[in-house]
Amino acid sequence: MVLPESRVLDTTLRIAPFVVRVRSPFASVLAHLEFFYRDCEKPQKAFIDFDIRLLPGLGAHRFWRPQARFLVDDQNPFLPLPVNQAAPMFEWGLNWTIASRSLGFVVFHAAVLEKNGNAIILPGFPGAGKSTLCAALCHLRGWRLLSDELAILDPVSGMLIANPRPISLKNASIDIVGQFPGARVGERYLDTRKGTVAHAAPNLDAIENASQPALPRWLVFPQFAPGEGHQVSPVSHAEAFALIGEQSFNQERMGEIGFRALCTLLGNVDCHQIEYGSTSDALELVAQVTQQD
């Protein structure tokens, strides 16, 4: 479980738009990075945005019910988790870091994908089916993944910035996504706070084109409603603003700049809600809204 001294992980990855150093003695973290971040550049002499360490628990928790701790730049923002969740903890911790660090971006909870330069934003309300739909759009319809969890909006350019990382899947969605052509699903983590959790790797084009931002064009609120048929309904800009605000991690801290950036974004997008009972229905509705096949 713990790597020998000579193989302890210390690597620096370009996880666009950031450079992240990861250090950990856990074999599971090394395996996670090798599986999901194998196509990332490993810059040798770059400025490091986030210096992350996943370390064994303190005191008795080194041996008894062993734990993993997440540290970023020597800050310890979370309580430790059971050691078998060290790898998903890296993803959760990196999400938290990107959302809470003041870096001049507006960050809100949504999946973002791009086609022909235009981006669709799928805000993430729990149970809405955002991640499954996001994986389906990547693997079945050829959309480029910008991010599955974090919409990163640059207030200066008004563009969405890509942060291609593993798509996080929960419970039933793991098997559904696993059957998509080209999907690579990693280790399953049982009994986490979110139930069973696994990740699907981003496509190579998502990593290779990560430096290209995308213009926000559609804002679509997915609503998974089994057995209810499927339909599209328009959402007013005012309502969309309030809903996005709820999903924003740092709009309040961004003050006037954040407010204006979201206003600009809403001025440029069509807002819809889609209700669907199956993945194929959802794909059809997205095609209808975006006029992209």
Added chain:
Amino acid sequence: MNRASLLELLKHPQRTTALSPNGWTEFIATARNANLLGKVAQRLHEAGVAVPAAPLRHLEGARLLSERQHHSVAWEAQCIDATLAQTDEPVVLLKGAAYVLGRKAAGVGRLFGDVDVLVPPGSLGKIEIRLMAGGWTQMKSEEYDQRYYREWMHELPPMIHVRRGTVIDVHHTILPLTARSHPDADAIIAHSIPLPGYRSLRIPCDEDLIIHSMCHLAHEGELHNALRDLDDINSLLSEHADSPDFWGQLGDRAEHHDLAASVALCLMLVRQFFDTPVPESLVLRLAGADATAIRRLTRLYDVAIVPDPEGRPPLRSLAAQLLIYIRSHWLRMPPRLLVQHLSRKAWQRLTLASGTSPKNKQGA
């Protein structure tokens, strides 16, 4: 990055042009850990230094956050003023809020959280009730915590606003009632200056503002913000360094507040760390018979203050930090009371061992 390099770059922002990418990584991480990133960002911005794009994102982010916090603190001050104006009592802002609203150089780029105010002891009941009517509520509900603050400390238990989530610390004196020194809080209020545009809010006169900052640093057991506090003090002192009467007045005021030794210690530290032009005569006057002891204490702080993003200071620094921690408690409480307090807290911690609320100590 070690302390000397951090301070050098803080003093001479132009020298950052020589930094390698790795140097920038260490500089940003160290400054963030010392709670100085906002100030560093502001100084580089003012000096017009060309910063590479990657670290610039962190600096501009910190500058944005600090501007946002200054807006927030101004709004919070309006709310406090509107709530407390009817009491007709003076409400003196302290520390960060006073620097920002008093437009001191020390406030520029500074990041902070709570608002601290000083009020006359006799008005405490009135002020607490007005704050509660205005939407502030007690954060500490334990009976022991309430008693600890009210009987032994120098402030009401911190109060949080139910809607805005902002925190106010209401002080009625400068140091705990149990402390060895007894600064004259009445005099701070009497010499305070009204803030234009507010009905009840005031800020301390500059000498008191400086002495309060020094008193706080010299009595504080944790050194996480020590460099930031010393930078504040350096900025405050530098505004007056050229005025011939200033240093003498500062000395008079320090003696009046029963804080000569604390002020002497901080003057020595700020001179050593920031090359502040502090007159030797003033240090000698304030240190008096304790000069040797204060010099030894200065060396202890010199060893203890190590901004280290890896969080692994050398053993002698850890030892120095522990001594300063013990000393701070020693200064604030008589030994018998201290033992009672610490054992009571330890017992609370044991009986509440399952208390696993998520920690949240995120900086910029």
